[in-house]
Amino acid sequence: MRNGFSFIFFGCALALQASLAHAETASRYSLSSPDKQIQLQIDLRPDGLFYQVDYAGRAVVNSSRLGLKIKGQQALGEHLALLKQHEREYNQNWQQPWGEQQTINEHYRELRLELIETTASQRRLTLVLRAFNDGIGLRYEIPAQQNLTQFVIEDELTEFALAENSHTWWLPAYRNWGPEYQYLKSALSSVDVAFTPITLEARHYALAIHEAALVNYASMTLRLMSDNTKTLKVDLVPWPNGDKVRTAAPMQSPWRTIQIAPKAIDLLNSYLTLNLNEAPAPESLTADNSYIKPGKYMGIWWEMHIGEKDWSPGPKQGATTARAKEYIDFAAQHDISGVLIEGWNKGWEGEWWKRAPTFIFDEPVVGLDLEEVTRYARDKGVAIIGHHETAAGVTYYEQQMDAAFDYYEKLGIHSVKMGYVGTRIDGDQWHHGQYMVNHFQRVVDSAAQHKVMVNAHETVTDTGLRRTYPNLMTRECVRGMEYNGGSPDTGNLPDHTTIIPFTRGLSGPTDFTPGIFNFDYKKHRPHNRVPSTLANQLALYVVIYSPLQMVADLPENYAGHPAFQFIDHVPTDWKQSRALQGEVGEYLVVARQDKRSPDWYLGAITNQDGRQLKVKLDFLDPKARYEAQIYRDGKDADWETNPESYEIKRMNVTAKTTLELDLKPGGGTAIRFKRH
Amino acid sequence: MRNGFSFIFFGCALALQASLAHAETASRYSLSSPDKQIQLQIDLRPDGLFYQVDYAGRAVVNSSRLGLKIKGQQALGEHLALLKQHEREYNQNWQQPWGEQQTINEHYRELRLELIETTASQRRLTLVLRAFNDGIGLRYEIPAQQNLTQFVIEDELTEFALAENSHTWWLPAYRNWGPEYQYLKSALSSVDVAFTPITLEARHYALAIHEAALVNYASMTLRLMSDNTKTLKVDLVPWPNGDKVRTAAPMQSPWRTIQIAPKAIDLLNSYLTLNLNEAPAPESLTADNSYIKPGKYMGIWWEMHIGEKDWSPGPKQGATTARAKEYIDFAAQHDISGVLIEGWNKGWEGEWWKRAPTFIFDEPVVGLDLEEVTRYARDKGVAIIGHHETAAGVTYYEQQMDAAFDYYEKLGIHSVKMGYVGTRIDGDQWHHGQYMVNHFQRVVDSAAQHKVMVNAHETVTDTGLRRTYPNLMTRECVRGMEYNGGSPDTGNLPDHTTIIPFTRGLSGPTDFTPGIFNFDYKKHRPHNRVPSTLANQLALYVVIYSPLQMVADLPENYAGHPAFQFIDHVPTDWKQSRALQGEVGEYLVVARQDKRSPDWYLGAITNQDGRQLKVKLDFLDPKARYEAQIYRDGKDADWETNPESYEIKRMNVTAKTTLELDLKPGGGTAIRFKRH
The missing domain is CATH 3.20.20.70 (Aldolase class I)
Structure with missing residues (x-):
């Protein structure tokens, strides 16, 4: 927990002595987001601890189990009574030392439920819930206590009983070592076991389930409870003997997070995951951090990847x-x-x-x-x-x-x-x-x-x-650029980069390594292809956020290339970011403002289908005029037949301009808006 | 094999005495489709038997292994020499007694390679390949022989080393008992193990891999060889002890089939699977088959599914x-x-x-x-x-x-x-x-x-x-209509019916059970929905082929309903069928001509997105005039908010008419073209 000087207390701490009579009846606790659009209910019932989530008056997560299974003990989550309840609201801006957004608003309402078992073991468990306007977080805390000191978490019982069988983008867990797959799209009911973030798109809302502040715990994967259900259950990545987490009280779990937004594109403008992490330790803030750039x-x-050199x-x-x-x-x-x-x-x-x-x-x-x-x-x-x-x-x-x-x-x-x-x-x-x-x-x-x-x-x-x-x-x-050049020749499909910002990208900066200018490396990799145009490669510097952004091609492929000036100009540290429009697997338009100048940058990419997009420049300063330096696909550009076809166009624009972008198959547009 | 009276022999049978010297050098055999667009190469090399497929001058399947692993023996597929080679062309029309297409043209070129091991065991294996204009089939035959009598196939070695990492629609095998899932869409390189048919869509062609004439053998599933490959390998569904097929010589495997077409929609107009099955046995043809209707x-x-009654x-x-x-x-x-x-x-x-x-x-x-x-x-x-x-x-x-x-x-x-x-x-x-x-x-x-x-x-x-x-x-x-009404409430998504004709539907008639008219069965199933409009339900009678087509709703929900006359009229036996336009998971338009009248019927469906489609009626008899009886979504129709909104419109059309269809979200259009 952070220092509380900025907390606005509106609840009061209730010290309740748990009584068995009280415990064995059901009780309900509620928490809503500051804008009241998200409603969280906690039910304390004899058979367990449950939560549910509504968004804009619609069930998003039906009643879902919470709890932990401690090795050699009963499940911790049943026969619980309330010891103490604590609500508060927090609303502060904070500054990222570097990032995609300099100032982030952290605004949530929090409910802490300190619980005790009504059974003989009297173990204690605290559930902490936070409701933001863009989603929720919940975590378990196990306070120091006599009957629970050193222990092993054998299973985390947290479930996400989703209310709708919606389209889901997911990566299979446990199939090989990690998440370097292209995403699968299926109905939720066809998911098996997935890494997080997992992104779901229903008709009236989009969700991403993930975790925040993973420290001294196992990563969360989500397993469909059984076929033809809509319930995902946490499946912690195990130790070789099946233990999930080896720990001791006091401890706290990572936050289980659900980002909620009207459309998938809005998930990209959420900072929920960052907001559920702690500020740096004070000693870190006073240290010399000037090396962090x-x-x-x-x-x-x-x-090496294209076979010209070797490690x-x-x-x-x-x-x-x-x-x-x-x-x-x-x-x-x-x-x-x-x-x-x-x-x-x-x-x-x-x-x-x-x-x-x-x-x-x-x-x-x-x-x-x-x-x-x-x-x-x-x-x-x-x-x-x-x-x-x-x-x-x-x-x-x-x-x-x-x-x-x-x-x-x-x-x-x-x-x-x-x-x-x-x-x-x-x-x-x-x-x-x-x-x-x-x-x-x-x-x-x-x-x-x-x-x-x-x-x-x-x-x-x-x-x-x-x-x-x-x-x-x-x-x-992530399944990065390397798969396009490396062996075996199972490169990424053209839609891959239009999926990952909506999925993997929600977890944090992505070292995807864009910037390929030379699409002819057939000497050693005759069957490989970077499935994008050159303008798409430029756009990725804006679309995919990373503070360390690779300029991945060889210097000789950049030397004297007019399009390289976009890479020269594009920053890696931003004052603000806006995902403007997009659909998972189809296209994406992102604008970001440079942290060190008033200039804006825009990246637009499409999948295998060419398309026209209208982009309003209303993110620009309404009082300013800009030169738009546009790097776009040439008329005959096509990821497969003519990836290197591009053109540079300059025009004057203002915040009232609407640009029409013409993206070719696998193409993109990258724009620098230089303020006059 | 069928009687050969109609065979056109153009190859000649070569009786070659295999010699070790010959065997240990590589030899290549070729076969092309009648229109020469599909080229099949067979390579006999000391390390094995391989095939590859080109389509329209482009590699579709790279060199891929063939063979069988016999339990307790060496793999059968290496160190083989040619005993006899036999080529022929076959071109005949045949009649379906009932079906989606009365007259089917069966036109292929066939290559039979009778092979013998050059090793001491001298086992014999025959490879039969057929190239049609719409794909290929290949099968193994094991002739009667001394060293191979009763045996167990431990593994079938057939591989499909696909040339491109394309979008793939697939159903996971072995995850539960069967294929009642909604389809997964992913890159080929993200497939795990899949039932067939598996449908792949590359930029320049579409493929469906399946099998034909599965008799006394195990079903084929396809497993990705390893992560980040594009090679699918046959994984036969095993007996409990791991045996795949318990058999005896002489035997033949099912055909392994690859349907190949310019676009996914064209796969629906292919009869390759039927063409690779045998005609009925003569005694069956002379029997009284009048009961088959x-x-x-x-x-x-x-x-029962909606909870009003019980089994x-x-x-x-x-x-x-x-x-x-x-x-x-x-x-x-x-x-x-x-x-x-x-x-x-x-x-x-x-x-x-x-x-x-x-x-x-x-x-x-x-x-x-x-x-x-x-x-x-x-x-x-x-x-x-x-x-x-x-x-x-x-x-x-x-x-x-x-x-x-x-x-x-x-x-x-x-x-x-x-x-x-x-x-x-x-x-x-x-x-x-x-x-x-x-x-x-x-x-x-x-x-x-x-x-x-x-x-x-x-x-x-x-x-x-x-x-x-x-x-x-x-x-x-298939994951049929029952999932929309049954418990648990993990109904199908609106795009499900726009996927299954391109995938499951390629294997044969589908008892999907359409025809729901009453979308309000909330008494027992408050959270379930049929994710389509009423007009979409009507269109399914044309879009999804089945000779026995269920009229799935309760009689009281049909009684007196004006839209029921479409179900009354729509046939289940067709003179001809044409998949006109569509994209997997997006939309589909199919036209079929009644077998017993000159009337045509058309079904058009969309996924969750409403869309306008232009449909040329050039399939109609150019000399005739028709009354189009159009059952379409009402202006405010929507699978979620107003599924029962529909309208019936009549208009006169000819083969020169282009109809503009307006499909609402989850909607459809069903048309009877009644000849004047």
């Missing part, structure tokens, strides 16, 4: 001093702050992803003089980005972790890309279980101590912890 | 003499040839689907005088439709099966609805394994001997066997 980066990376040492080695300097030279001439060098260290020989890890985290590979490269970069005002690929060997990595960050700190490296390539962590742990959650927290903490920003791939899904840990910048956790 | 039927059925005996018992007579009276006044009475026999008490079956198949339940009912029906020119619900107890059922059909034959009942409700057949068998395939064949055979038409629910997926067994009329194998 959003920015664009390039890297020795795509050339391994040898004749095709990508990580060389000379090649790194080429990237640094290009970055220095452009607004690109960092250069990543994958394969920079020892241990990448051969099929490194198939064996126990052999990486040395403080010894550069032969052929790369990292000291010279960092010196060269520093002289040119470019930062080198470190890389800790663990090959999913967490124990092995942690033995070197602090020394590895030390090594980077000494070299002046303040940004690291993490990697956890492998089917299981340490051989038998899921990537999303408590083991990995706790490991990754140690990474973030150690990195902060060494003044390092973290960009993690193949890690736990984001739950908004960047609010608390501002060095936790971005992560992958 | 397509037609509409009503039944004591929907009132069980007692106060809510649906199956009573009086109620049956009400249905018969209504049917007799209309063009409805049959009346089904579910719960007609003994054994339906309580939760019959949860216990071992207790049905008695020749004793009516107390309260239903079946002899009186059949007499009453016969006097009125209506047929009673029998019902054999087995509760998935096949062994129990087969002990009574012949007697049960005898009983019906004596009563003059010539149509039976079969049911296999239960999670496993006989406790441990999948609904789609060889055990059930063989059982169901015995049902069809026994029914034919007793002059009974079969309509089966919860059975093996259709593979076109109705061509060979003309008493095998229709089946469910």
